Amino acid sequence: MGSIAFRLLGPIEVVQDGQAANPSTAQQRCVLALLLLDLGRVVPAERLIAALWPAEPPVSAHNTVRVYVTRLRRLFAVDPSVRLETVGRGWRLTCDRNRVDLYRFRDLAARAHHEAPNARELLTEALGLWRGPALADATSEHWRESHSAGLEEERLAALEDRIVLDIDSGCAPMVVPELSVLLAEHPTRERLTQLQMSALHDCGRTAEAITLYHRTRTVLRDDLGVDPGSELQSEFQRLLGAPPARRARETVDPVPRQLPGDLTAFVGRTDTLAHLDDLLNDEGTFLVALDGLPGVGKTTLAVHWAHRVGDRFPDGTLYANLRGFSSSGPRDPAEILQEFLHALGVPASRVPAGLDARAAHLRSTLAGRRVLLVLDNARDETQVRSLLPSTPGCGAVVTSRHQLTGLSARQGALRLRIDVIDRQEALDLLARRLGARRVHREPEAASRIVDGCAGLPLALAIVAARADEADDFALASVAEELETAKTALDTFESFDASADLRTVFSWSYNALSANAARLLRLLGLHWGPDFTVEAAASLAASPVQDTRRLVNELCRTRLLGEHRPGRFGFHDLLAAYAAELAATQETEADRQEATHRLLDHYLHGAHTAAELLDQHRRYDPVNPSATGAIGVDHGDQDGAMRWCATELAVLTTSVSAAHARGFDAHAHQIAHRLMPFLRKQGLGTPWLETTQLAVQAATRADDPRAIANAHFGLAAAQIWYGDLETARTHLSEALRRYEALDDHGGTANIHTMLCKLASAEEDFTAALSHADDALVWYRRAGAGWGEARTLNNIGYCHARLGRPRLALEFCEQAIAVFSRVDDPSGMAGALESLGAAHASNGRHDRAIDAHRRSIDMALKHGEKQIAAAAMISLGDSLLALDEREATIRAWQEALVMLEDIRDPHAETVRAKLAALSA
Structure with missing residues (x-):
């Protein structure tokens, strides 16, 4: 059933x-x-x-x-x-x-x-249940509207209540954009207006709050014939007499809440929880290392306690799974430091390079804050040491299978050994899993199960899943099965549990159908962190519907988990178990063929996504998929963006996994096709890492065109994030190889990137020279889109060199070509350059019009960097007309966009705002 x-x-x-x-x-x-x-x-x-x-x-x-x-x-x-x-x-x-x-x-x-x-x-949990308008696909529009209106009112009321709590907790800057969208949908809803006024005031934008009130009052009078209600009027009067807000929007620190969900069935550990509570009451930096057997519940305990004391750390909670014992290897502390700094509001441009520098920056950022860090599954002290806070009021909980004695000796950490749970806690856990009535019905069998599992929570959970296969499954028979493996389970007390759990895992494995057991083994080849049914079907070379049934079978036996709808993953120990099965029960040829199919699934998905996201760039065709690999239908650009965002962690890991397993063509091809998405999203770290691996993979494959593409991609990432000298080296190598291949388009792309590099150095004479060269090569290649973008670059360079007539001439030529080749992203960039040309000629009214058209078109097509650049230039022209408030608004919006994509130019905009305020 x-x-x-x-x-x-x-x-x-x-x-x-x-x-x-x-x-x-x-x-x-x-x-x-x-x-x-x-x-x-x-x-x-x-x-x-x-x-x-x-x-x-x-x-x-x-x-x-x-x-x-x-x-x-x-x-x-x-x-x-x-x-x-x-x-x-x-x-x-x-x-x-x-x-x-x-x-x-x-x-x-x-x-x-x-x-x-x-x-x-x-x-937040309640609002997360909404997947769109209520009753969205009801047959009658009239019936749906009559019934959904009240439900929508309930949703808005809950949303407003949540926003009130956000504002009260100091998160006003985070809700201003959300409220702007809501007010656009509900312009006469007075409570939304009141909340936005309060949030704007808390951000130091009281003038905008008062303007919003007057605008809403006009709408209410014109559309409804009523005046604002008493609460909205009271908020208006309060702001008129209120002192300036404590801090402006851009200086409010975000409050990260990164903990995984708490376990609803948590039982026991009362003494340990109380001990941790007592330790937290002491002054100074809180540092505890939890060690114990795999599966003993260290992570569950750490996360549960962190949720329990979350209110004691008002500036946030940070969480990282260090994957110390993962088959893919432990995570790099420098990468985790970068993620923590971003979560704490440090923009990408201010995150230093190098482990020690990032560790020092984290300590500085935490100064004066109360933040709790949960560092889960650490390999050793070396992996953890740079991640620890040193500021009084902050704390860290570290979990590991190893005894981290070095943290105790050098950092003064208190070590707590998390032992197996006692008999009563084990019985309580079994009762929570199976139901108290069932456990009380067979107390002797339940006691034997507890004895056989030696108090290991993970083992108890697996046994409970076995017993839960049917309500009439006698606990006595489960206890009898367990006792046949008693010797292995007894070793939990003194040895690594990973080997001893094989027996417990094997119960579920041996109960699987033959096809499900094969799928489990093949899933042991997946590099994680999670996967879809389509990816599993590619591994097994089986139809998607058949695979979905097998995946459901694995989930029912608790060998797999569905942590998000449609996305599945292993517990770390189960992943190791599956990998061991693949290594011992599948032939080398079968493993290679399955890996090839899986990589083809991701490569072809990335290829079609790149063609949708960058429609005017020609990508070399990829080989047909291996038989059994499942394709990906994105539908349109939005679908491609969603797929890339959802699969990003898998795709970036696929590059390293392909390189490590000898599939070099897949490694450099996936990396090359990830570039459009990574650029649009401003994801610098994965962009740099994947293109660096692409250079290695293409070089090992000795593929001249792939080598050139990889050097070009790496240089593009480095220019974006400011490493100009290294980028110049890679561009030189790429140019040499494209010229040897007589690749006109590739050569043109290099000159375009050299133009961008020279522009970043403010050398617009050199930039113009490279743009001229690019134009020649694009015309030889017959690439209309490239010709248009180069005409735009030439116009922009002339504008920056003070030649408005030439700037306008080339920008207008670019716009004409963009119209002909239907390239809206390019058109957005050309309009931004046209605005710069008008501004250089003193025609700021025309510049403002061009910049606003550029912004609208860029945002419509997901080009946040172009939109931000146009927004900055819009502010420049507004300031030239002495419209200071409008200038500030434009630059603040640009800053939000740049921070969202982690663009290093955010620092420049922040400086412009500070200078204007001064």
């Missing part, structure tokens, strides 16, 4: 065991929605008929509704706890209200009003 849940907050859905099992027609979904909206109450047939046929119902309407109800009953048959009963001339649907997202939303929102310390978390 399966478990069914229902979703109304978005498209109407039925979910069975985590998979959609929706009614086949819109009419059935409408009937289901009406039954769920009146859960537990009788819905008369007449109401259903009126909803389905609002104008004139057919003669057969009642019989048709009965057919829909019958089909719904068949759909619900897999879950006896969901009942659809006939009552007179109507029907009543009953189930646990927690199965329906609408009622879970309401319960969480209600709890938020009574649980003040956790109110924000509860509201």
Whole structure:
């Protein structure tokens, strides 16, 4: 039997065991929605008929509704706890209200009003249940609007309550953009206006708050014929007499909350939790290292305690899985430091290079703050030492399988050994997993299971999953199976548990179907951190639907977890177990072929995404996919962006995994095709890392064109992030190779990048020379898009050299070509250059118009860097016309964009704002 849940907050859905099992027609979904909206109450047939046929119902309407109800009953048959009963001339649907997202939303929102310390978390969880407009795919638009309006009001009320808590906790800068979007959708909603006024004031933007009030008052009077309500008027009066806000928007520090979710079934560890609480009460820097066996619950304990004391660290909680014992190797502390600094609000341009410099910068950034760091699964002291805070008021909890005695000796860390749980805690855990009644029914068998698992929580969880396969599965038989492996489990007390858990893991493995067992072994080849069903199907060379059933089988036996909808992953120990099975039970040829199929899945997905995101650049074709590899259909540019964002961690790891496993062509090809996405998103670290590996892979493959492409990609990343001299070296190497290949387009691209490099150095004479060369080569290559972009670059260089007539001439030529080749991103850049040309000629009114058109077009097509550059130039022209407030707004918006994509030019804009304020 399966478990069914229902979703109304978005498209109407039925979910069975985590998979959609929706009614086949819109009419059935409408009937289901009406039954769920009146859960537990009788819905008369007449109401259903009126909803389905609002104008004139057919003669057969009642019989048709009965057919829909019958089909719904068949759909619900897999879950006896969901009942659809006939009552007179109507029907009543009953189930646990927690199965329906609408009622879970309401319960969480209600709890938020009574649980003040956790109110924000509860509201965030409640709002996370919304997947779009409620009842989005109901058959009747009139019926949907009449029912969804009230639900939308509930959502907005909860959202407003959450925003109030954000503002009260000092996060006003984070909600201003969100409120701007909401007000655009609901311009007459007074509470949103009041919240935005309060947030703007807290950001030091009181003048904008007062302007917003006057604008809203005008809208209310003109559209509704009413004056603002008393609360909005009171907020206006408060701001008129309020002192300046404590700090401006750009100086408010973000408050990261990076902890994984807490475990709802957490039991025991009372003494350890109390000990940690007592330690936290002491003055100074809090530093604790938790060590113990794999699977003993170190991570669960650390995360649970960190959630429990989160209010003691008002400036945030940082979390990193150091993967100290992962098959892919431990994580680099320098990379983690960069992520922590970004989370704490340090822009990319201010993150220093090198481990020691980043560690010192983290300590400086934490000064004066109260932040808790959870450093999970550390390999050794060396991996952890640079990540530790040294500021009183901050703290760190480190978990590791090893005894980190060096941290105790040198950093004064208190070491706590996390031992196996005691008998009563183990029984409580078993009862939470299987139900107290079932455990009490067989107390002797439950006691034998606890003894056999030696108090190891992970082992208990696996045994519980085994016992939970059926309600009538006798605990005595589980205990008997466990006792046959008693010798292995006894060794948990003194040896590494990874070997001893094989026996426990093997129970679930041996119970699998043959195809599911093969899939588990092949998934041991995946490099993580997670994967989709399509990726698993590529590994196994099996149809997606068949693979989905196998993945569900693995999830049911707890060998896999679905940590996000549609994304699956292993526990670290289970991943190691699967990898061991692959190494011992699959042939070398089978492993190579499966890896090839998996890499083809990611390569072809990245290739089609690059062609959608950078439509005017020609990418070399890739080899056809190996038989069995599953393709990826992105649909459009938005779909390509979503896929790249979702798969980013897997794709970047694929480059290193392909290089390490000898698939060099896949390594450099995936890296090259990730560039458009990484550039648009401003993701400098993965861009640099993947292109560096691409150079190595292409060189080892001895592929001249790939080598040239890889050097070009690496140089582009380095120019973006300011390493100009190293970039020049790679551009020289790429140019030499493109010229040897007689590749006109590649040669043109190099000169374009040299133009960008010279512009970054403010040498516009050299930049113009390279742009002229690029124009020649693009015309020889017949690349219209490249010709247009180069004409734009030439115009921009002339504008910066004080030649407005030539600047306008070339920019207008570029715009004409962009119109012909349909390149909106290029057009946005040309309009920005056109604005610069007008500004250099003193025509700031025309410059402002060009910059605004550039901004609109750039944002529409995801070009945040172009939009930010145009926004900066817009501010320059506004300032030339002495419009200071508008200038500040433009530069602040540019700063937000640049910080969002971690562009180093954010520092320049910040300096411009500071100078204007001074």
